[in-house]
Amino acid sequence: MASEAPAAEVGAEVEAKPGALLEVASRAQFEELLRLRARSLIVIHFWAPWAPQCTQMNDVMVELAKEHPQVAFVKLEAEAVPEVSEKYEISSVPTFLFFKNMQKVDRLDGAHAPELTRKVECHVSSRVPSRPPGCTKDEFNLRLKKLTNAAPCMLFMKGSPQQPRCGFSKQMVEILNKHNIQFSSFDIFSDEDVRQGLKIYSNWPTFPQLYVSGELIGGLDIVKELAASNELETICPKAPKLEERLKVLINKASVMLFMKGSKQMAKCGFSRQILEILNETGIDFETFDILEDEEVRQGLKAYSNWPTYPQLYVKGELVGGLDIVKELKENGELLPLLRGEA
Template structure:
């Protein structure tokens, strides 16, 4: 269906090109637009498409759209879609919120909130405030060192965030990050929660350390290294990870939920062998994602290791299966 044909009726519109997407943003600027970045190989996407269809019936004033992530890569890259399903919310042609993963209750809650009251929950709704407070507590405790920033460590989207990342990297500090542009609720709520009006914000063990100026002061006084946890050297970390289990699969997603077609296929092959294996989701750790390519001299994912040695990617594993060599290798007999 062409974007221009999209009417505010109980249906989910499918967009197949960047041009259609831009036209839809323009045509639906006044209403809430919910884009589902999906893939036909992912069963969780099909489930969420059903959820979208139901929400479209309940909210005829909201425009619900399906966009196949791998078929329209320029749009997926623009909005940093690295896994499916992902939902991006637009109002006035601007991104206002995002949801990663197949979370039907959370999607429903976000649609209801944005459809009824713009970007923020009603101030009178104490229940939503309590939910946000609990969510922020979980986020600030999500890793021993958590950085709330504009953008990602790989692509900071403001100078202060860029400087903060550079300082943390310079001191070999292990940290996880949250892009406050990806969630307007967190972006506004954390200012009140932390009583700190600007970004970036650095938390250690769930406690606010401060923003860039504070971190610079701690660096100058040589206190930063005593406050923040140190990261192990990457090569040592990769050796430990590749030897974590006898059979280790580095993939996009995990055993329960593959996030690319190649990873899904290799899971099906391994599950058919009956051999025990562990997985590592490279989408969750950019350092491992990039570092393992050099470590293994193998540029793509998935990557399969047996006893710390690289076997190869999907094509190699398929060949080994066809030749009857896969089981002996997985058992460590070769």
């Protein structure tokens, strides 16, 4: 488990950042929390600093806070706030209480990380899904249908393939990559309406969820079974070989720039400089962010026999990096080359 993140005081930061725990230090703060977060699920850990199992469970709470940013995860030192502990009959630590709409709805006694995780998932999944204001049920379902069909293989996950935000999503990405499955993804943390609505649309209460041709395949357990039985590769589209993929990418546009960042935001000084030069020419060009795809980042170096970035291609042929582009500009050769006149 990750080490425990600093706890935020309720009065200072009611909406804790993902991975942070709120901390209640008085009865007044406890009651304020229930009132301010009445519409959210609140999980309160009654703990003691002298109990090592409590420290371990605080680490578990940090991980759960990362996976469920819409849930308030709180720690309350049981002996420091006796009025609250007595009211809810806290006789040992660790003890966990679950609150919704200012009412206690569940309880867990003891340091049982799997059971705590299960209970949180259960309460989160039971939430009634919402729709954006002014959006009818049919319109919302049409949006979900389009999302599940956005690519031949679509993974709805917590985070991105580069930065999964839960263990289940990380395992799913690893399996798909191991089997060379070509897939696109959607971060359910980026849209709460999609996150909740997809559970009803697919009749599947948890994430990640994998879709092929718009049809639900299932979650991690099912994908594991398909992989073990060698059925996964027959169901999911396989990614093209790297060399074929690189050929497609460098020919995606007449002028292609492989860089760190994008047209809108370069992420290194060399990429920023070459963007400025290309923008001055007025020639249309496309970019590919090599920081988003490690396979392309490393593979293109060998394919082009060019060890650094940025790399500029015109009609599928490597022109070079920043120094060569600068030289071409100074010699008046860059614009004719980009136009295909050279």
